[in-house]
Amino acid sequence: MAAGNYTSAPLLLLLCLFAAGFRASSAALVKEEPLVLKYHNGTLLKGTVTVNLVWYGKFTPAQRAIIVDFLQSLNSLKSAAPSAASWWKITGKFKGGGASTVVVGKQILVENYPLGKSLKNYQIAYLASKGGSFGGGANGVNLVLTAKDVYVDGFCMSRCGTHGSTRGKTRSAFAWVGNSETQCPGYCAWPFHQPIYGPQTPPLVAPNADVGVDGMIISIATVLAGAVTNPFNNGYFQGPATAPLEAVSACTGIFGSGSYPGYPGQVLVDKATGASFNAYGVNGRRFLIPAMWDPQKSACSPLV
Numbered sequence: 001m002a003a004g005n006y007t008s009a010p011l012l013l014l015l016c017l018f019a020a021g022f023r024a025s026s027a028a029l030v031k032e033e034p035l036v037l038k039y040h041n042g043t044l045l046k047g048t049v050t051v052n053l054v055w056y057g058k059f060t061p062a063q064r065a066i067i068v069d070f071l072q073s074l075n076s077l078k079s080a081a082p083s084a085a086s087w088w089k090i091t092g093k094f095k096g097g098g099a100s101t102v103v104v105g106k107q108i109l110v111e112n113y114p115l116g117k118s119l120k121n122y123q124i125a126y127l128a129s130k131g132g133s134f135g136g137g138a139n140g141v142n143l144v145l146t147a148k149d150v151y152v153d154g155f156c157m158s159r160c161g162t163h164g165s166t167r168g169k170t171r172s173a174f175a176w177v178g179n180s181e182t183q184c185p186g187y188c189a190w191p192f193h194q195p196i197y198g199p200q201t202p203p204l205v206a207p208n209a210d211v212g213v214d215g216m217i218i219s220i221a222t223v224l225a226g227a228v229t230n231p232f233n234n235g236y237f238q239g240p241a242t243a244p245l246e247a248v249s250a251c252t253g254i255f256g257s258g259s260y261p262g263y264p265g266q267v268l269v270d271k272a273t274g275a276s277f278n279a280y281g282v283n284g285r286r287f288l289i290p291a292m293w294d295p296q297k298s299a300c301s302p303l304v
Contacts, residue, residue: 042234057147
């Protein structure tokens with residue numbers, strides 16, 4: 001199913017802390033190699049990319065508005081700097097495509113849980129293709145979003161979201177992200193909740209006052225960037241194709257300058273609400289978006 005699974009920062013924290021001791025002892029002998037995502041000569045999504053949404057389970061109108069506003073913010077030239085649009089423009093630096101224009105397409109509400117509240121991977125793919133009753137086409141992404149009371153295989157255990165592709169008359173990309181508010185906010189909604197692993201640092205205040213949905217924004221940003229730069233498992237990634245590091249998943253946990261495992265970095269703070277963010281969007285929205293790997297710099301580039 002998946003071209004790329006998005007694993008949250010807390011789990012990576014343990015791995016990084018373990019590796020840090022080794023790096024410290026061997027730094028004098030071996031210079032750490034820069035992060036480089038290799039291009040595997042495949043198709044990238046470019047031009048106008050239509051993102052169709054399948055809402056599985058119950059989301060409030062306010063929650064849906066936050067996510068739609070985020071997607072629409074990726075093209076907004078009117079937003080103040082730093083903007084979500086300036087972050088998305090980094091995708092234009094990847095070979096084979098200028099920065100794609102994201103357009104929100106159809107939205108389908110599936111609120112009555114016709115497949116139950118515990119979903120398998122194939123059911124996610126079904127919702128994205130047949131269950132959604134629309135096609136993303138060669139240049140679209142069908143995005144399945146599951147509500148906080150829906151369990152998905154691997155969710156909260158090894159991933160917070162994923163993307164892949166379906167085969168048919170036209171091969172199309174799809175993605176999935178779950179709401180972790182009640183299942184694992186310390187895993188998939190960090191840094192808006194204390195991490196389940198590592199040092200228990202105070203959580204940041206969510207910019208849209210919804211820990212679960214603000215956490216979903218982080219995951220959506222991650223899988224959508226992966227779907228555009230590695231839609232069919234032969235685009236940009238590092239490591240094995242079955243578990244690739246992609247445009248944003250290679251930069252997990254980095255939100256601002258000076259970040260390190262367990263610390264998201266220096267971000268902006270709203271003086272009135274205390275909410276943390278690093279990107280402005282449409283309708284007065286503010287978001288916290290993870291860094292994206294910049295192929296021109298061969299480094300993860302946070303917005304602030």
